[in-house]
Amino acid sequence: MxxxxxxxxxxxxxxxxxxxxxxxxxxxxxxxxxxxxxxxxxxxxxxxxxxxxxxxxxxxxxxxxxxxxxxxxxxxxxxxxxxxxxxxxxxxxxxxxxxxxxxxxxxxxxxxxxxxxxxxxxxxxxxxxxxxxxxxxxxxxxxxxxxxxxxxxxxxxxxxxxxxxxxxxxxxxxxxxxxxxxxxxxxxxxxxxxxxxxxxxxxxxxxxxxxxxxxARKPERGIDPSPGRSDAPTRRSTEPTVAVADDRAFCFYYPATIERFRERAELVTFSPVAGDRVPDCDGVYLPGGYPERFAAELVSSGTLAELGDRARNGLPVFGECGGLVAMSRSLSTVDGDRYEMAGILPADVEMCDRYQALDHVELRAVEDAPTAGRDETVRGHEFHYSRASVDSDARFAFETVRGAGITGERDGLLAYNSIGTYAHVHPESGAFDAFLDRLAE
Structure with missing residues (x-):
């Protein structure tokens, strides 16, 4: 082409x-x-x-x-x-x-x-x-x-x-x-x-x-277009089912991510804004987006509350940026309104007038985590107007080699079997393959 x-x-x-x-x-x-x-x-x-x-x-x-x-x-x-x-x-x-x-x-x-x-x-x-x-x-x-x-x-x-x-x-x-x-x-x-x-x-x-x-011209370098990091993904007789939030509040995901899920899992979507029930699944992906714009709808719909209950009972949830916000205990807007979120992660999030981070990022796993093994690195990017205050005993999966992360030095907030991060990652990073591998265990 x-x-x-x-x-x-x-x-x-x-x-x-x-x-x-x-x-x-x-x-x-x-x-x-x-x-x-x-x-x-x-x-x-x-x-x-x-x-x-x-x-x-x-x-x-x-x-x-x-x-x-x-x-x-x-x-x-x-x-x-x-x-x-x-x-x-x-x-x-x-x-x-x-x-x-x-x-x-x-x-x-x-x-x-x-x-x-x-x-x-x-x-x-x-x-x-x-x-x-x-x-x-x-x-x-x-x-x-x-x-x-x-x-x-x-x-x-x-x-x-x-x-x-x-x-x-x-x-x-x-x-x-x-x-x-x-x-x-x-x-x-x-x-x-x-x-x-x-x-x-x-x-x-x-x-x-x-x-x-x-x-226009064709690229000069030839390469196999099959997926990376899992060039030949293992096909299991029973593949995991992944539920992906997809609506006006959760709309920041790469098409390649959806392709990877479809290649390696059964994919279902749901809308927290519309009040959809959390589907029967082995894991949930909450992409980024604008939860702050739809906070009232998210609270009234009841989906986040249900997701919190499911996560506390062991359902793995992977949230990126806006997904991290939705997984927190609370969200405070720039107007001073406060909304209860899913309560999965030990954090309270506040929206700010100016962006808090804008950069390509690199994270190194300090322990085995839902999206990476110990000492593995994951590259992504961050762009957000919120900041998170976390409990003093909070656990993190990553240290930030490059970027701001959640605390400046750490990212990947852990709780139960779930993880929330400010970094958006592409499937070529290996993070989604690691998440799917753990769901299939």
């Missing part, structure tokens, strides 16, 4: 809108699109899925490793893969859009804010192209999409200023209908605030689809 990376000169330049417009342009031209996202993200991929109609792949060398990055790319399908970058093209200490493009050998289409420039837009693109050469990075910037560029003289001035080696792929016209609302964890989810279809059609019509397809 051919692919290209839509990178940006900085955060906030309009990569998501440009990426969606490129996807729509390919779709309208009759090509099947596989969306993907460089770096850790759950929100941008939700917009990809609305437009492309298929889940977006996660491509992050820190979360997945180099083999896992290639594996996740190759497990996609379609005529062309459109990869949205993260932050600015070269930004990121342990993972960047540039590193993803370089690892896969994909060309970069650079999104440049053209709202107040013409020749300077071209100069910016030339600088980004030459920076790779100056720093010895194998990154191929092949051209630009001019974000917020007007037609006529504005557009022609940008096009004429570009050197021949850089292609002008088109523009994204300035339009309030192409703005996506945001909140403290980023943009609104795609199902909540889908971008105007008419505005997206207009933007797609300003792009040169055939030039984009000609620029």
């Amino acid at each position: 051919k692919g290209l990376v839509v990178g940006g000169v900085s955060s906030g330049v309009g990569k998501t809108v440009a990426t969606l417009a490129v996807m729509r342009a390919f779709d309208e031209a009759g090509y099947d699109v596989q969306p993907a996202k460089a770096g850790p993200d759950f929100i941008d991929p939700s917009h990809h899925e609305v437009v492309a109609g298929v889940p977006s792949r996660t491509l992050d060398p820190w979360l997945c490793g180099t083999d896992g990055l290639h594996r996740n790319y190759r497990r996609g399908s379609g005529d062309v893969c459109v990869v949205e970058g993260m932050m600015g093209l070269y930004d990121g200490e342990v993972a960047s859009t540039a590193s993803v493009a370089s690892s896969l050998g994909l060309p970069v289409v650079l999104v440049v804010d053209a709202s107040a420039g013409m020749e300077s837009v071209a100069a910016t693109a030339v600088g980004f192209d030459r920076y790779a050469e100056e720093t010895g990075q194998d990154v191929d910037v092949v051209g630009i999409v001019a974000q917020r560029a007007h037609s006529g003289r504005h557009e022609s001035g940008i096009r004429e200023a570009l050197p021949d080696r850089l292609t002008y792929f088109g523009r994204i016209p300035p339009s309030s209908d192409l703005e996506i609302p945001d909140r403290h964890l980023g943009l609104h989810m795609g199902a909540e605030s889908p971008i105007s279809s008419n505005a997206l059609d207009e933007a797609a019509g300003e792009l040169d689809v055939e030039a984009l397809l000609e620029a």
